Amino acid sequence: MNSPKIPLSSPDVTEAEIEAVAATLRSPQLSLGPRLAEFETAFTLLTGVEHAVAVSSGTAGLHLAMLALEIGAGDEVIVPSFTFIAAANAIRYVGATPVFADIDSVTLNLSPAAVERAINSRTRAIVAVHTFGIPANMPALVALAGRHHLALIEDACEALGATIDSQPIGSFGDIAVFAFYPNKQITTGEGGMIVTRDAGLASHMRSLRNQGRAPTDSWLQHTEIGYNYRLSEIGCTLGIGQMRRLPAILDRREEIAHIYRQHLSAERRLILPIDEMPGCCISWFVYVVRLADKFTAADRELVIRELEQAAIGCGRYFAPIHLQPAYADVPVAADLPVTESVALRTIALPFFNRINDSQIVTVCDALKLAVRRIS
Incomplete structure (x- = not known):
């Protein structure tokens, strides 16, 4: 590939x-x-x-x-x-x-x-x-x-x-x-x-x-x-x-997250990551959106396929550990409804220091087109 x-x-x-x-x-x-x-x-x-x-x-x-x-x-x-x-x-x-x-x-x-x-x-x-x-x-x-x-x-x-x-x-x-x-x-x-x-x-x-x-x-x-x-x-x-360079790196990553929010906030089919917490400063590692609750894991796969066909990298962050084969022998003491619901619908978007604004717009346009096709 x-x-x-x-x-x-x-x-x-x-x-x-x-x-x-x-x-x-x-x-x-x-x-x-x-x-x-x-x-x-x-x-x-x-x-x-x-x-x-x-x-x-x-x-x-x-x-x-x-x-x-x-x-x-x-x-x-x-x-x-x-x-x-x-x-x-x-x-x-x-x-x-x-x-x-x-x-x-x-x-x-x-x-x-x-x-x-x-x-x-x-x-x-x-x-x-x-x-x-x-x-x-x-x-x-x-x-x-x-x-x-x-x-x-x-x-x-x-x-x-x-x-x-x-x-x-x-x-x-x-x-x-x-x-x-x-x-x-x-x-x-x-x-x-x-x-x-x-x-x-x-x-x-x-x-x-x-x-x-x-x-x-x-x-x-x-x-x-x-x-x-x-x-x-x-x-x-x-x-x-x-x-x-850490202060400049963190500033740029915050700016990237802000640009994503600007371009995706009107899309009701998506849940965007929290970007403001009282008293807290977020250090942006990745930018992970998720499909709205009505969508399924199969819908997520369709969206990812469309992004990949548009030559846009994306990821499924995170697959729950307790559901992975390596942990099949570890008993789960309690239900994990939020974990399992969220993980089915997450999509990590391109996120790195040197991504430019035009590339972010390209990603957002492709993502919006893809989610509208599954609604």
């Missing part, structure tokens, strides 16, 4: 960043060097959280968070089913059980009421995903976690730069994880970042990412079983350059 003329996503890497990476490649140290420390420092400054640990992916970060919090067999962790599968996979990596809770129909984030219903004596933690860059209800989830003595992990992989009452996302939980896959707000190719206020947790995760080496261990000495979850100096160099 030929690549679409307007892709779903596209990385934004400047010539200056390429030159910086080339300079790092000419340096004598390509791992565990000065760029790692510089990149981590950039995250402590952004989030206001004291400790940052760069890792090879957001998934690796979530895995290390589970290990550092000593979550394991017999434990349950509450997580949304309407999210990328890595959030649940990390729970299973440590032998714990993901317990899926339903989402709010507007923000598409965990419903605090659904989370509270899912808590029992085996619950150890809550994974609060900031879906599509829209902040989850952290005040309510922080209160819930505190009341029930649970760990709170922020999956901020889609929400770099978002805030609640000027407090950065990533600074609410015990541990937060960001990710830098090429479709994210910034990219390191692959990569992730963990932040925490707990020095002990940070030290443990640094050891775990580096094959279980404690700070006092020699290269061939290992205090515990660990993993190769390091982020290279190459990735850190790219991340440093991207972080310098």
Whole structure:
């Protein structure tokens, strides 16, 4: 299949960043060097959280968070089913059980009421995903976690730069994880970042990412079983350059979301993502619309087919985790009506820093034509 003329996503890497990476490649140290420390420092400054640990992916970060919090067999962790599968996979990596809770129909984030219903004596933690860059209800989830003595992990992989009452996302939980896959707000190719206020947790995760080496261990000495979850100096160099542009990147992505809303708001066959939340700043990761409630999954497939025929990239964000074959052996403790209803009708539209206004109009015109054909 030929690549679409307007892709779903596209990385934004400047010539200056390429030159910086080339300079790092000419340096004598390509791992565990000065760029790692510089990149981590950039995250402590952004989030206001004291400790940052760069890792090879957001998934690796979530895995290390589970290990550092000593979550394991017999434990349950509450997580949304309407999210990328890595959030649940990390729970299973440590032998714990993901317990899926339903989402709010507007923000598409965990419903605090659904989370509270899912808590029992085996619950150890809550994974609060900031879906599509829209902040989850952290005040309510922080209160819930505190009341029930649970760990709170922020999956901020889609929400770099978002805030609640000027407090950065990533600074609410015990541990937060960001990710830098090429479709994210910034990219390191692959990569992730963990932040925490707990020095002990940070030290443990640094050891775990580096094959279980404690700070006092020699290269061939290992205090515990660990993993190769390091982020290279190459990735850190790219991340440093991207972080310098983050304010401009976030502004442009907000502008793109605004243009989409301008062109689609009159189309009653579509439900657009929330774009204003009191006290909150959204960090736009993707732009996901959904068909109105009267439409079906089959209707969604017809719309996607038309967009693809027009050479427009699109996606089905997200397929519920609890309905996927890999999770057929995991019992679902509660009904998830909002998750299942929303997921049948979502369509992710092209969204990336360098999409131009003309391309956005082309996407909107094609989408409006497609949805009118199915009504």
